[in-house]
Amino acid sequence: MxxxxxxxxxxxxxxxxxxxxxxxxxxxxxxxxxxxxxxxxxxxxxxxxxxxxxxxxxxxxxxxxxxxxxxxxxxxxxxxxxxxxxxxxxxxxxxxxxxxxxxxxxxxxxxxxxxxxxxxxxxxxxxxxxxxxxxxxxxxQNDGMSEAMGKYVKDQGYKNVYLMTSNYQAGKDKLAGFKRFYGGKIANEVYTPLGQLDYAAEISAVQNAQPDALFVFYTGGIGVNFARQLHQAGLMGKLPFFSESLIDANSLAALKEQAVGAIYGTPWAPVxxxxxxxxxxxxxxxxxxxxxxxxxxxxxxxxxxxxxxxxxxxxxxxxxxxxxxxxxxxxxxxxxxxxxxxxNRNNMPIQNYYAFQVVQQADGVGYKQLAQVLTDHQDAYVGECKLK
CATH class of the missing domain: 3.40.50.2300 (Response regulator)
Structure with a gap:
């Protein structure tokens, strides 16, 4: 034994x-x-x-x-x-x-x-x-970068902004975040089908509306297509263009000079x-x-x-x-x-958010930091979370 x-x-x-x-x-x-x-x-x-x-x-x-x-x-x-x-x-x-x-x-x-x-x-x-x-x-938290852009656009004095995004949960969150910190007049709020690649009709509607600025949330290949079509319509660099999650290293490699002038919100950048x-x-x-x-x-x-x-x-x-x-x-x-x-209490990040702009450089295009827009930012929903 x-x-x-x-x-x-x-x-x-x-x-x-x-x-x-x-x-x-x-x-x-x-x-x-x-x-x-x-x-x-x-x-x-x-x-x-x-x-x-x-x-x-x-x-x-x-x-x-x-x-x-x-x-x-x-x-x-x-x-x-x-x-x-x-x-x-x-x-x-x-x-x-x-x-x-x-x-x-x-x-x-x-x-x-x-x-x-x-x-x-x-x-x-x-x-x-x-x-x-x-x-x-x-x-x-989905709203964060859009909240930063809403505040930045407000701080720059734009009074009438046109909004566009894909029609799904994140898109709705993004526009809600922008409006929460912008507070100004919304020329129009457009939700396009998730996966849509042709924006000719929507861009024509933007031109006809004549807003002070345009804010969009489109990612990946969708974002690249939208930015290219905006450039082809002659609006990139002419109509103040703000976004989040559209400009990143992948989209910039595809767009190159077509993205120059675009301003976007983010908690991180390579620089x-x-x-x-x-x-x-x-x-x-x-x-x-x-x-x-x-x-x-x-x-x-x-x-x-x-x-x-x-x-x-x-x-x-x-x-x-x-x-x-x-x-x-x-x-x-x-x-x-x-x-x-x-x-944070709800397991969402507490972090800083910045405004960056795509700029022409000697060796191509790159990023320029314009402002630290939000410091130690907390999302708008944490008060609803019951976690301790």
């Missing part, structure tokens, strides 16, 4: 040791096909660059990353999250797609308790009454002056031969945040509640490309 007991104890110790040093398993889900694929690929590449820089480990534990394409379809995203949780037994989920996809995934995320980090979407419902203790937004951002931008450009976007920056930050949280727990991430609590606590302590970052 003594020998059997000793053997059983030894086996149990081996099993426990193996579990303690098991890989930290991460599920990455994002749009990796279609006209928006660049956004998902940037997030994946930013995350994997950080994993590489961290030696393939979070908190000293080996990392395994599983990758899936949500195809920008809510039902597919929900199925992927279910697979990650039930079959793959992941410790955390990263990415989570566009707002319409994320909203379809929240029930499974809530029920599972698994730590989830959104590296793109921050829809209003999960910032307010539907906030979750285990869901963290690494990028921005932000801090050590972690320089490490990120240099590493990304060396590895992928292109300039990173906000989406890549969000995911890069997510990896360093997870590294800090896993280290805080000594590598023991099997307790979902403890893991989520560690993520929340280290949110203001990990090295971030933004220089400063923290989670």
């Amino acid at each position: 003594t020998k059997k007991t000793t053997l059983a104890a030894a086996l149990a110790a081996l099993v426990f040791a193996g579990a303690a040093h098991a890989d930290v398993k991460i599920g990455f889900s994002g749009v990796l096909s279609g006209p928006m694929a660049a956004l998902g690929q940037d997030q994946y590449d930013g995350f994997m660059l950080a994993v590489e820089q961290l030696g393939g480990k979070f908190g000293g534990q080996p990392v395994t990353v599983l990758r899936e394409d949500d195809q920008l379809k809510p039902d597919v995203g929900a199925q992927i999250v279910q697979k990650f949780i039930e079959r793959d037994k992941v410790d955390a989920i990263v990415g989570l797609g566009f707002s319409n996809v994320l909203m379809a995934e929240t029930r499974r995320i809530k029920d599972s308790g698994v730590v989830a980090l959104s590296t793109n979407a921050g829809p209003a419902p999960i910032a307010g009454k539907s906030c979750l203790a285990n869901l963290f937004v690494m990028g921005w 932000l002056d801090n050590a972690q951002n320089k490490k990120f931008v240099q590493g990304f450009e060396a590895k992928y031969k292109r300039t990173p976007t906000e989406y890549a920056a969000n995911a890069y930050d997510a990896a360093y945040l997870l590294d800090a949280a896993v280290r805080k727990l000594g590598g023991k991430v099997s307790d979902n509640k403890a893991f989520a609590a560690a993520v929340k606590e280290v949110g203001s302590q990990f090295p971030t490309v933004r220089g400063k970052f923290a989670f």
